[in-house]
Amino acid sequence: MNYAEIKEHDIANGPGVRVSLFVSGCTHKCPGCFNEIAWDFNYGKEFTKETEDRILDALADPCYQGLTLLGGEPMDPRNQPGLLPLVRRFKERYPEKDLWCFTGYLYDRDVLGWMWEQVPETREILNYIDVLVDGPFIMKEKDVTLLFKGSRNQRTIDIPKSLREGKIITWDPGDTSMSPNAKI
16 A cells, blocks of 8 residues: 555644545545545555554654544555554554544445445454545535535544444534444
8 A cells, every 4th residue: 555645733634633644546536636646556655564653653642633544545445454454553552532534435335335245354444433524525515614524425424323323423523522433
């Protein structure tokens, strides 16, 4: 797996101050995408154990609320094997911090659908994600007033609550405590 950028002290991609990992590779190719350069799976730098350690060490700073995965496309089946060790170690080391993931895939149709059945890493990764912003960016739905998303079709999903209740529960920005991860 390659990555396009690691952004420290990010305040745009989830609540609080975050470390954001922009992975490389995306097949959605949404018109108007803010990060078109990261569509190429070969773009950027190789994601190594040292890169993973750098991210985890940075997150030790108490100023960080959590880690955000975006891209590119973190939920692409080619990127999930590279991300699984990172998110596993992140949740082991920082259980009090939250994990956000942005994906152009749909949670109910794709992630719980074909990925759930065909991509071995999906189930475990989903158990570590606190909030998933799903859906492709759609230019005609663009709305710059939205909190942590670019178009009105996208959903901000509380994954632990959704897994527990068996239906999509949207994230409540007024809920300051993230619910504990639901295990499947």
